[in-house]
Amino acid sequence: MTEKAVRVTTRERDSFPSDAKNVLEQLLATDWSFAERAKAPLIESIHPYPAKFIGDIPRALLDILPVPEGTSVLDPFVGSGTTLVEAQRRGLPCVGIDLNPIACLISRVKTGAEPDKxxxxxxxxxxxxxxxxxxxxxxxxxxxxxxxxxxxxxxxxxxxxxxxxxxxxxxxxxxxxxxxxxxxxxxxxxxxxxxxxxxxxxxxxxxxxxxxxxxxxxxxxxSRSWTQTSAHVLNKNTLEVQPTDLPGKVGLVVTSPPYPNAYEYWLYHKYRMWWLGYDPIEVKKQEIGARAHFFKTNHHTEENFWEQMRGTLKLIDSVMVADGYACFVIGRSKIHGVVVDNAAIIRSIAESMNFHCVAQIERVISASRKSFNLAHANIKTETVLVLQKMQGR
Ligand SMILES: C[S@@+](CC[C@H](N)C(=O)[O-])C[C@H]1O[C@@H](n2cnc3c(N)ncnc32)[C@H](O)[C@@H]1O
Structure with a gap:
């Protein structure tokens, strides 16, 4: 990754705390295209999931970013639990939240003890x-x-x-x-x-x-050669989660949030949910970014996403220790023909709160990541945003 591809602003690098400077050096030295993909553990292929992380992303972030003793790794949009598995592989306790009950089922099984027989x-x-x-x-x-x-x-x-x-x-x-x-x-x-x-x-x-x-x-x-550290999976709307719902303080967030008009997780799992006794229509109503919200009278706009990310960052701020890092991996959206820079929205909200931006990195999305509707938005790159919660504010 060349320095050119990384934009760091708000604070000059010289004004960074020394640990953040270190982190930045390591982020700059990482090849975010992952031309050499690491072999995914078998546990990653037990169930299909759309728009899941390639494991290399949380793996690189967890290799670089510190997780203070006694804190957990949080993914507030945990999907199929890729972040949780990477946390467990490092012996770290972890917490995941997702609205979709199928996501939570996959995350629980991936991180749970192996059942007998x-x-x-x-x-x-x-x-x-x-x-x-x-x-x-x-x-x-x-x-x-x-x-x-x-x-x-x-x-x-x-x-x-x-x-x-x-x-x-x-x-x-x-x-x-x-x-x-x-x-x-x-x-x-x-x-x-x-x-x-x-x-x-x-x-x-x-x-x-x-x-x-x-x-x-x-x-x-x-085949999991690591210990299954404590993993809490909350099947909830992240915007309704209270800090007390989490088992303790969070030291690191690694997440890829849903974003406007890109994927339909509820639709992908619609019949899985019906069969397992859940109501996909309820999930659809609360799903952030679902395309259905953008094709109706009084449709959602970019402003809805601002509100949803404000709520998410408020939760992260309230559960995270000072100096903790929060990483967002996110692409752009197209809402009724207008391109929306979702990373810029998250960054702007974060900087108006307790966070500073350590790095903003553009990475190319592999063409093999298929979905129902990625193509309509012509999404070819995504952003890795690394924020740090500041002390004493
Ligand atoms: C990009 S996916 C996460 C994929 C995950 N990184 C993985 O590796 O599988 C975004 C997730 O956000 C979830 N989601 C959408 N709206 C939500 C909400 N209001 N509360 C919690 N989760 C939500 C979706 O169900 C989906 O699993």
Missing amino acids: LQEMAAAIVSRARANKTPDRRAIPNLDHWFKVEVQTAVAAILEEIRDLEDDGIKDALNLCLSSIIVRVSNQDSDTRYAAVDKAVTWDGVFDAFTAAANKLQIAMA
């Missing part, structure tokens, strides 16, 4: 579910359009078995296995293409896919 449990569930030809099928909108009836029967029978389990860890693990195969066994073309097509999925195929997912999960969980 997951494969055996999955096999027992499959054997009982196969015998249940009339499970209680759910009242889910447009179910027949998205799922063949034989597929519905198999999924519902597996769910009935999981529902009766008492151990939360194993229940989460098995729910994750089912969630991970929902799009594959549906009529939906793919995770990133929201169109119904005729797929050769059968009743048997659902049980085979579920069994394979459980095998894969057990291997991935067992």
Whole structure:
């Protein structure tokens, strides 16, 4: 990364506290394009998630930025838990918040203890579910359009078995296995293409896919060579979280917030949520940046994002220790033809509060990161914003 690609302003570098100067040197020495991608741990591939971090980003930030003794790493938009896994790999306690229950399920499983005999449990569930030809099928909108009836029967029978389990860890693990195969066994073309097509999925195929997912999960969980430090995952709207909801003080924030008109996390996981008993429509209403909010009467504007980021930074400020760092990885948006610089918004709010900007780095997004709607905004780069909370204000 050349110095040219990094903009540092507000304070001259010479006025930085010495630890921040050190941090800046290391940020400048990092190649943020990650031309040489590190191999992701197996646990990262247990469930699809849109717009997730490439692990290299939180990894680089956690390698450089200090986390004071007795504090945690926080990701207020935790998604699939990439930041939490990287924190655990360094033996650090961590906290994640997400509105989306599927995100929280993935984050809990990735950071949780390995359940005993997951494969055996999955096999027992499959054997009982196969015998249940009339499970209680759910009242889910447009179910027949998205799922063949034989597929519905198999999924519902597996769910009935999981529902009766008492151990939360194993229940989460098995729910994750089912969630991970929902799009594959549906009529939906793919995770990133929201169109119904005729797929050769059968009743048997659902049980085979579920069994394979459980095998894969057990291997991935067992392959974690690090200790599972304490990880709290809050399934809440970040804008409604109170400082007292967190288990203690935060020393470092590493997050990629949702931003206007870019992704639709609720839509991506819509049928996963319906099947697991959550209401995607409630999630949609509260989801920051969801495209649906920008295509209705009285649609959202850039001002909504200012408010949402003000709320987020207020929470971070109230839980973070002095000198702690907060990192945001964020791209630009296009709202009704106008490009919005989301990093500039976050930075401006942060600088009006207790934070100074240590570095603002532009990085190129890999073309292989697909989504339903990234292309519409022609988003090609994103910004890594490193802020530091100042002392005594
Ligand atoms: C860019 S993704 C985070 C991806 C994450 N870094 C990862 O590696 O998987 C942004 C997340 O913000 C969540 N989100 C959107 N609105 C939210 C809200 N109001 N409160 C909490 N989370 C929200 C979405 O559900 C999504 O998981």
